Every structure is written in structure tokens, then in C-alpha cells.
Amino acid sequence: MLTATVESVRKRLGGVHQDHKRIARSALVLLVFVLAGKLIGASKEMAIAYRYGISGTVDAYQLALTLVTWLPSTITNELSVLLVTALVALRKDKTQQDRFLGELEGAGLAIGIVFSLLLYFFWPHMVGFFAGSLSDSTREMCRQMVIGMTPAGVLAFTICISSARLQASEKHINTLLECVPAIALLAFVLGARNHASIMPLVLGTAIGIAIQAAWLRILARRADFVPARPRLSFKAEQWPRTMRSLAMLLIGSVVANLWLPVDQYFMAQLGDGAIATLGYANRLLSLLVSMGAIAISRATLPILSEILHRGDHARARSTALKWSFVMLAVGTIGSAIAYVLAPYAIALLFQKGAFTSEDTIAVTSLFRFGLSQIPFSFGMCVLIQLFAGEARYKAITVISVIGFATKLAANAVLVRFFGPLGVPLGTGVGAASVMACYLFWARFAPPYAPSTTGTER
Secondary structure (H helix, E strand, O other): OHHHHHHHHHHHHHOOOHHHHHHHHHHHHHHHHHHHHHHHHHHHHHHHHHHHOOOHHHHHHHHHHHHHHHHHHHHHHHHHHHHHHHHHHOOOOHHHHHHHHHHHHHHHHHHHHHHHHHHHHHHHHHHHHHOOOOOHHHHHHHHHHHHHOHHHHHOHHHHHHHHHHHHHOOOOHHHHHHHHHHHHHHHHHHHOOOOOOOHHHHHHHHHHHHHHHHHHHHHHHHHHOOOOOOOOOOOOOOHHHHHHHHHHHHHHHHHHOOHHHHHHHHHHOOOOOHHHHHHHHHHHHHHHHHHHHHHHHHHHHHHHHHHHHHOOHHHHHHHHHHHHHHHHHHHHHHHHHHHHHHHHHHHHHHOOOOOOHHHHHHHHHHHHHHHHHHHHHHHHHHHHHHHHHOOOHHHHHHHHHHHHHHHHHHHHHHHHHHHHHHHHHHHHHHHHHHHHHHHHHHHHOOOOOOOOOOOOO
């Protein structure tokens, strides 16, 4: 009986399409890399909690990091999706690939430098809005950190381009190397003699980002054998389509990336320590999101792009929908387990030094409400890769706007009833609305038809 059951399972697994097997293998490798990276990231958060607790210093650090990386990450999040799809199509044309990547590198460095200068000069006008009710000392620390963490914004494009090159080659070491900045920050924080100084946070972040960017670029060159030296020109034939697509995606990306600043704005109105409390909860939530959403997104994108490049659009959509429901179920189970283990995990990770038992209770409450976003984040991430591969950028943008509007309305209402707990709960409501929109669009939108003009739909 047992032998027959095993044989039946073996035959069923043998009948699974090769695309599903490739996705599963890549997702497993990525899961291991993400888990390793996030555990190192958690160690970094433990060190920060031990040194600084829930304080104005941590408020300043998290707000400064958001300001420095917000615009670059807004652009690179969408650019990476476009790049993977484009690089899969350019695998056999190294000359075009080299020119396009080199021009992207040059443009990215220029944008990063200009943005950093603008942030520096306009800081006095921005601080009043973003700092809310934070103290003057916290505002000054934030200003100093914005200046010191400039490399995080300047090198964001180099990191994005190198990561996309590796991902298009189905080499996922870039995911593991995302922990390099955390390792550098951990080393500086633990090695600091002055426990009140902000320099360990600034130097650890800046040096870690620089090491990550250099390392990724070396590995990317070895993976695709393309030098991609930075150049300031726009002669590559991929630019027109890339810019049209990126412009459309950026509208949705800007809206989506407002979620964190909006949350920090709501928390800043509650005084010092509120942003830090949410930050600790978000770090753990990002660990869960990364274990599922990032792993499956990076595993599916190159494979879905390859299926679409072959012209098998029905299979691409069927594959994405199946994996979307699988991830929705995985996210639901994971959230239930995390809810039960939350107080023990948070106490184990953070409750040391300046981080007290009262802080553990506050972070646990926010974390538990934040778990409402996990199943929907897991489920929608595969459909986002499908829509990007199909060049349905208008749909992505519209859905992003709907999700943000829902999130903003939910925050405004729920904060009045639940206080700070309404902020992570609002994120869950927004994520649910985004997932529902993608499912509706995927099910009832007209069948995919390849564009003959290269423009987005």
C-alpha cells in the first residue's frame, strides 16, 4: 500500500511541467538566501535595539534612510523588473546588451548624485513636514545622517542593474549579498565605544552599501561577460521603449513607495519613539515578506518572461495564477504561526540593554496587526511579475493608485479607533485591495495580445 502511494506521488511529480520545477528550484534557493540575509538583518536590529532602544536616534536613522533611498528605490524597483525582461530577450546580442547597460549605469550614477544634492539643499524646507512632532535634537541627527548616508542613494542604480543582470542569468547570489550592508552596520554598532554616537549608524550604512555595489558588479560581469562601463549617452535602441514603460510604472511605484513615509507621518504625530516602534515591527514583517514574496517574485520573473518571449501567453497566465494561490495559502499559514510566536521572538531578538519589556509589548502589538498584509503580499507578487512581463503597465499603475487610496483611507479611519495599531492594520487593508484588483484583472481582462509597437498596455 505504501509502495503504491509513493509510486503514485512520484508519477504525479514527474508529470509536473518543467517550468513549475524551475520556479520551485529557484524559489527554494532564494528562500535560503533570503532567510540567511534576513537573519543577519535581524542581528543588526538586535544590536541597534541593544545600543539605542526605542529612542530619537533610531527615529532619526529610520527617517533619514527613508529620505535618502526613497526616490532611488522608487525608480530601481520598477527598473529591475523591466531590466530582467529586457536582458532575457538580449541574451544572444552582447553588443547591444553592453551599450544599453553601460548607458544605464551612467544615467543611474548621474541621477543619484543630483538627487543627493537636491536633498541636501532642500532639507531645511522638508524637515518641518516629515519630522512632525519630533524633538529638535532628533531633527538635527536626521540632517546629519542624510548627509552621511549619501552613498545609499548614489549607488542604488548600480546595485539594481547588477542584480538584474544576475537575475536574468538565473543566478540569485544578489539576494544573499543584500545582507552586506547589515553586516557592516552590525560591525560598526557592536564595535562602537560611544554608545550615544550616530557615527556607527552612518558609517556602517554607507560603507556596507559601497561594498555591496562593488561586489555585485564584479559578479554580474562574470555571469554575462558584459563589461558595461558607465557612459553618459542615450544611443541604445532599447531606450525609447524602456523610458515609456518606466514612466508608466513610476506613477504606480511612486504611489506604492509612499506607504512607508505615510506610515511614518502618522506615527510621527504620536511623538518620539513611535516611528522606532513601527520600525522594529516592520523589520520582522519584512523578514516574513521576503521569505515568500521576494523569493517567489525573483524565481518567477525570468521564467515567466521566457515563456512570454516564446509566445505561450496562456501558459504564462496559468502558471502565475497557480503560484499566486499557492503563495496566498502559504502566507496565511505563516501568519498564523508568526502571530503565536511573536512575543517570544521579539523578546529574544530585541529585549536587551535599552530595549525594555514594555517596548517588547508595544512592538508585538504592531507586529501582530501588521501580519494582516502577509497573505496578500505573498499572493499578489506573482501576478505583478506576470503583468510586468505582459507589459500591462497601465493596469499596474491603476491598481497601485487604488491600493494607496484604500491604504490612506484605512489609516485615517483606523488610527482614530485603534491608535498606532491602526497603521499596520491599514497596510493589511491596502494589500487586500491590491490582491483583489490583480485577481479581478487577471481573470476578466481581455486575452493578452502582443504589442506591435512596443508600447505598454
